[in-house]
């Protein structure tokens with residue numbers, strides 16, 4: 001199992017590009033915002049991979065790798081040209097591929113976002129960001145609760161100064177997105193992580209594809 005996980009991380013085409021060696025100098029950790037707040041160190045992650053510490057890699061994938069903010073400050077600073085943030089990304093993708101419990105736990109709160117994205121083409125419309133819409137986010141939601149209609153009116157672009165228009169996505173675009181998600185393996189990953197959500201989303205995709213086929217038939221008839 002540990003060998004298989006590491007082999008998957010290493011097999012990614014990006015791996016050799018992201019990891020060139022490691023001086024263990026700690027510059028990446030010194031500049032890492034996540035390291036300031038969490039029990040997380042990009043230096044430690046890179047060392048685990050560089051020394052092929054399979055058990056340590058697997059342990060880090062249980063929790064630590066999910067602390068990274070993917071800001072890539074580390075990649076800009078590393079004297080070896082490593083990208084610790086990029087390596088974390090590979091580890092995350094591998095955790096998803098293997099259906100690891102840590103990946104399921106981290107991604108579970110995003111299932112509603114994913115469902116919205118797939119069914120409407122948008123994640124959110126701005127007017128949904130309020131305490132009623134996000135009761136499960138707790139008191140912090142109030143920090144971004146604002147008079148959106150008023151704020152949007154101050155935005156000059158006509159397509160942005162409403163809380164509604166950003167919500168509508170063309171049917172053809174939705175169907176094209178489904179093809180991309182299928183061909184790039186996103187849906188396979190979703191099935192590994194959350195089978196129920198995958199089933200719901202598959203039904204929505206089938207329906208929209210039928211609608212699109214009906215629309216095309218109607219055009220042919222005209």
Ligand code: SF4
Nearest residue numbers: 022023025026028078
């Ligand atoms: S990844 Fe780069 S910056 Fe971080 S400890 Fe290794 S050599 Fe130093």
Ligand code: SF4
Nearest residue numbers: 032069071072074085
């Ligand atoms: S990409 Fe991740 S590891 Fe790198 S500096 Fe940002 S938070 Fe830290």
